[in-house]
Amino acid sequence: MTPRVLAVASEMSPLVKTGGLADIVGALPGALAGEGVETRTLIPGYPEALAALGAGETVLSFDDLFGGPAWVHAGRLGASIVYTLVAPHLYAREGGPYTNENGVDYPDNAFRFAALAWVGAQMAQGALADFTPDVLHAHDWQAALAPAYLHYSGRPRPATIVTIHNIAFQGQFAKELLTELRLPPESFRMEGVEYYGAIGFLKAGLQLCDRITTVSPSYAQEIETPEFGMGLDGLLRARADVVSGILNGVDEDVWNPATDERIEATYDAATLSARAKNKVALQKRMHLDADPEAFLLGVVSRMSWQKGHDMLLATLPSLMARHAQLALIGTGERHLEENFLAARDAYxxxxxxxxxxxxxLAHLIQAGADAFLVPSRFEPCGLTQLYALRYGAAPIVSRVGGLKDTIVDSNEMALQAGVATGFQFSPPTAEALDIALRRAQEIFRDKDTWRKLQLNGMSTDVSWRHPAKRYAALYREAIAARS
Structure with missing residues (x-):
């Protein structure tokens, strides 16, 4: 059979992107096509998405969608069909997908993403003339009400899957919005959308969908514990038989050092020496000292407590005392931004x-840094460490979630066996991070061992081939269970 899947998500690369979710939603349709799965994707009609896709064809219209008229346009992104929900009163704004130009959440986010989920549910139940899916695949809290709308519709529905990309973001809103969100009174209970006296979008999806996935096997286990479950661990333990972890992959066409037009010099495993030109270019671009022997550490990340940037700040004096360099790009918590800018001035x-x-610059850091740091306190999967493997920047990561699943630590046995690809540290503390940085810098001085580490990483399969097979199998299982 050829499963037909409607993916519903709040962002999709390259149309609109704030993080890894967009990369995954953008890459999956092409990867799944190779497994005999037809995927179409519904996203909000943000101005940048509409501009990139063009006018498209109107395939659905709504006189009143949570406060105004709306339309669904069908367009193409490569070989994939993408639906945009055009609702000017909800999405035609100057800020980002979730926040205004000052970084403050839009006050009507409940309606903006309930609308996305509600329209997805209508499309999943035959509203489109040419496409009725076998599976609705909702990504993160912004789409997670779709299984609830389907559940309470009382009509035949397809199989439903919710993927958790980061359980820390759950979408919780006042219970007084229940009727306005087109949810029936009986839905507000523990077995429905109610979550600690509020309406929980992600909680509702996890409670009422057929299958739950997250983006690495270790994270799937971690979120069933109080430490990582963010209040949803009990629900996930109760539904453990339908929870699975499937690692993310990377788009090998976009992230390929042999063909990347964004870097100074292309290279592959056979021409690894050419990589040095990117280090020179990175040092020049970011006003670092021109020093080919300096241990250059790269970071591309949102600046936050979750991502462990405070730990990096704490280790900077030690790192600088060892004549290392740091190249960091990102935005986030104001105090972290200010502290890193102060460190730039100090060093x-x-x-x-x-x-x-x-x-x-993100591509150049991957191509020019000697090592790439991801010190997250929790990390569902992570993509940047996968890019680093591909580009020969040895990842230094905390031993959590998908970081633990994707990087082989350079301990003595792994080095002797020739399988090491990077460095892990635990627990997530500044002290443990400093030890890992010292280990990495010591091995960096051994050029032969370091080169082997780079080549191991570059030969690791981080593509979508295996994850796509897992998703295709999951879709078929979910469809069979519904029939």
């Missing part, structure tokens, strides 16, 4: 900080 030529985001 000129040794610490480089770009507050913001640049896709070009």
């Amino acid at each position: 000129p030529g040794r610490v480089a900080v770009w507050v913001g985001y640049s896709e070009d």
Whole structure:
């Protein structure tokens, strides 16, 4: 059989992106096509998405969608069909997908993403003339009400799957919105959408969907514990038989050092020496000292407590005392931004900080840094460490979630066996991070061992091939269970 899947998500690369969710939603349709799965994707009609896709064809219209008229346009992204929910009163705004230009959540986010889920549910139940899916696949809290709308509709429905990309973001809103969100009174109970006296979007999806996935096997286990479950661990333990972890992959066309037009010099495993030109270019671009022997550490990340940036700040004096360099780009918590800018001023030529985001610079850091740091306190999967493997930047990661699943630590046995790809540290503390950084820098001085580490990483399969097979099998199982 050829499963037909409607994916519902709040962002999709390259149309609109704030993080890894967009990369995954953008890459999955092409990867699944190779497994005989037809995937179409519904996203909000943000201005940038509409501009990128063009006008498209109107395939559905609604006179009143949570406060105004709306339409669904069908367009193409490569070989994939993408539906945009055009609702100017909800999405035509100057800020980002979730926050205004000042970084404050839109006050009507409950309606903005309930609308996305509600329209997804209508499409899943035959509203489209040419496509009735066998599976509705909702990504994160912004789409997670879709299984609830389907459940309470009382009509035949497809199989439903919810993927948790980060359980820390759950979408909780006042119970007084229940009727306005088109949810029936009976839905407000523990077995429905109620969550600690509020309406929980993610909780509702996890409670009422057929299958739950998250983006790494270790994270699937971690979120069933109080430490990582963010209040949903009990529900996930109760539904453990339908929870699975499937690692993310990377788009090998976009993240390929042999063909990447965003970097100074292309290279592959056979021409690894050419990589040095990217280090020179990175040092120049970010105003670091021109020192080919300096241990250059790269970071591309949102600045937050979750991502462990406070730990990195605590280790900077030790790192600088060992004549290392740091190249960091990202935005996030104001106090972290300010502290890193102060570190840049304190260590000129040794610490480089770009507050913001640049896709070009993100690629150059992967290609030019000697090592790539991801010190997260929790990490569902992570993509940047996979890019680093591909680009020969040895990842240094905390031993949690998908980081633990994707990086082989350079302990003595792994080095002797020739299978190490990076460095892990635990617990997530500044002291443990400093030890890992010292280990990495010591091995960096052994050029032959370091080169082997790079080549191991570059030969690791981080593509979507295996994850796509897992998703395709899951879709077929869920469809069979519904029939």
